[in-house]
Amino acid sequence: MKNTHKLLLGAALLTLSGTLAACGSGEANSDSNHNKVTLMQNTELLSLDNSSVADFTQWNTLENSMEGLYRQDKNNKLAPAMATKVVQPTNNGKTYTFHLRKNAKWSNGDDVTAQDFVKSWQRSVSDKSTSGYNYIFSGVKNADKISAGKADETALGVTAVDKHTLRVDLDHAMPYFNKMMILPAFFPQNTAAVKKYGSKYGTTSAKMVYNGPFKVTGWTGSNNSWKFLRNKHYYNQKAIHLKEIDMKVVQDPNTAHNMFTKGQLDDAQITGVTAQGLQTNKNLRHVTKAGTYYTRLNVAKNKTLSNKKLRRALNLVLDRKALTKKVLADGSEPAYTFVAKGLSTDPTTGKDFAEENQPAETHNVKKAKKLWAEGLKETGKSSVTLSLLGNQDTATKNVNQYIQSTVEENLDGAKVNVESLPKKALSSDVESGKFDMETLFWLADFGDPSNFLSINQSTNPQNYGSYNSKAFDTALTNAAKKDATNTKAYWADMRKAQQVMNSEVPLVPLYSMTESHLVNPKLKGVEYHPVGENDYTRAYLK
Incomplete structure (x- = not known):
């Protein structure tokens, strides 16, 4: 059954992609008085x-x-x-x-x-x-x-x-x-x-x-x-x-595409399979955002993923290039750090912060298998079942299905149960710690790495994965206080915090945020x- 799930997902992508490519040439109609x-x-x-x-x-x-x-x-x-x-x-x-x-x-x-x-x-x-x-x-x-x-x-x-x-x-x-x-x-x-x-x-x-x-x-x-x-x-x-x-909630990207074609939307955001089939549409616009899609891991002491080796295995088993090119195929790019590419330039090095802090190793199935086996042994288990939560939009469903199939196929003893929940139910489960993994995104509020990193501090109310690292907290505290007016020290603190996350893997970065809009x-x-x-x-x- 491991392979069946993956094959069904691939077949669905190919079938729907071909269908949408054939019908994606429509153009929205503007309001007759140009005021709406x-x-x-x-x-x-x-x-x-x-x-x-x-x-x-x-x-x-x-x-x-x-x-x-x-x-x-x-x-x-x-x-x-x-x-x-x-x-x-x-x-x-x-x-x-x-x-x-x-x-x-x-x-x-x-x-x-x-x-x-x-x-x-x-x-x-x-x-x-x-x-x-x-x-x-x-x-x-x-x-x-x-x-x-x-x-x-x-x-x-x-x-x-x-x-x-x-x-x-x-x-x-x-x-x-x-x-x-x-x-x-x-x-x-x-x-x-x-x-x-x-x-x-x-x-x-x-x-x-x-x-x-x-x-x-x-x-x-x-x-x-x-x-x-x-x-x-x-x-x-x-x-x-x-x-x-006029604003409408449209959760299904295929519905959004159809509404755009009929002139019912002037700007339709599309994702997943729908976006795949419309990459050559004359009305398509890619909007690059300083945002990262990622999978949050619940590292609380009573949770399976409190084991660092299991977390590292999950990080290394996923092929972001395959995810972005074959599953998403919407212009998104792989992400290897939580801080998004394009968010900020480190003024002390002149380099993009995310690029300069990218881990040396990003995908290694052989090493992932080894770490997984060692992690299971350390926890005294021969198998684990992990809950993977996400919202009900199509892109998140497809990404979670990819994670599920990849993990189950490559890591012995791993079973992943995917749940797609309405927003209120999802928020309730996550905030109460009733999850092992959750796929979501973080969009930058302002152009500084602290905007991403700070939500993972142990005292942050949005740290729903219960990450608690003294080295990480210290780096961010130093940046916020004693090094705030010292540019060199401040950015050294930022690099330290990201590198600690790279090592301890409280979350798994997946891909950069690229919005596909039919305009x-x-x-x-x-x-x-x-x-x-x-x-x-x-x-x-x-």
């Missing part, structure tokens, strides 16, 4: 409250309906948004003073105030926050104590000096702090709305107000479609061309950022 486009997300929207949820669909939605202190421009550079300019820190890099636009308004006409940022950050850093993203505030004065429940959220080093002046005090210098301000985690929240709606804030589109170019309407909290309508109070009306963006040729002005979310707010139809 229709887009998609591939997972459901769970919340609009950035203090309660932080995931890809939510952040994409907030990217197009909210703004923070800065935004990214078309050249991927920081540009003023709610702040009047990109500021430089004082107090040896530990104090940032932001002056807010006096013409910045919420969609209900309220002024955007410094207190709106204070309230948002306090809610998000709190130990009561359920977003799993309170760690991102680490470095802001008292943030770590607050997240650990050892201080009240009002102790956070963020102050409304006056209505339009926001001061942020840090525990230590953070050379990438300005870059972080584009993250939805740092977006403001309308103070009056938070008070009015309480625990219901952000649970529907009506229980929110928005300070970006568009406001969300029509989302009830459970439906799979919503609209962005023009926010008449947005400060920069000249930059906005569309009156409406209406009349759709212009979309800002496809390699770091962060795609920005459709400046889009137009021509």
Whole structure:
């Protein structure tokens, strides 16, 4: 049965690839009045409250309906948004003073105030926050104590000096702090709305107000479609061309392709077999993202994969080139480090950080077999059954099937049970540790290796694999504190942390994130950022 599974997957790929190649020449139809486009997300929207949820669909939605202190421009550079300019820190890099636009308004006409940022950050850093993203505030004065429940959220080093002046005090210098301000985690929240709606804030589109170019309407909290309508109070009306963006959740890439062909989508993201068959389509656009697809390993003490040799075997048995060329075939490239290629250049070496830290050995089935046998002996077992979780999108299913067949075929005594779960069930199982492996991706929020590496620190709330390495933690702590203003030492710490991960394998990098989009040729002005979310707010139809 080991070979049967692999053969069925290969046959499905060949059959569907040929079918899609024959029907992939359609072109989307633009809206007749050129004021509306229709887009998609591939997972459901769970919340609009950035203090309660932080995931890809939510952040994409907030990217197009909210703004923070800065935004990214078309050249991927920081540009003023709610702040009047990109500021430089004082107090040896530990104090940032932001002056807010006096013409910045919420969609209900309220002024955007410094207190709106204070309230948002306090809610998000709190130990009561359920977003799993309170760690991102680490470095802001008292943030770590607050997240650990050892201080009240009002102790956070963020102050409304006056209505339009926001001061942020840090525990230590953070050379990438300005870059972080584009993250939805740092977006403001309308103070009056938070008070009015309480625990219901952000649970529907009506229980929110928005300070970006568009406001969300029509989302009830459970439906799979919503609209962005023009926010008449947005400060920069000249930059906005569309009156409406319709959003639909489309989980199946073949459905997305068919909808694009029928003119029902202006930008359809496709993956897996669907993308394979459309690589020569005239409307295909590859969007390279600083993101990594990987398999998280549960290394908790009571779990099978607490054994390092078993983890190393899983890492070496997988052929990333075969995965990207034969299973995905969508323009994706192999990944050998968790930190994504193209994220950042090490200024002390002039090299891409991921490339300079790539392990010397990336695929060796013979060695994987040896390590696996040794690992089983150390655990006192002759066989193991591993649960491999993932979401329900087609690409993840295909990748997990490839992992399953490769592991079972090459590692004696290994059985892998694949489960494809709805988002809520998947999150519940992962957060409670009910898994051995989980395939997912991490997309860069800002252009620094710490953005990837920090989620694997032992104290990070998103460290669901329970990785705990003193050497790894020490390297990142040194980078964040004593070496923060020493460029040479900082990057040495970053390299050390990645190299420790290479050796200890708390996760298995799989492939780089390359999005395949079928794009209406009349759709212009979309800002496809390699770091962060795609920005459709400046889009137009021509």
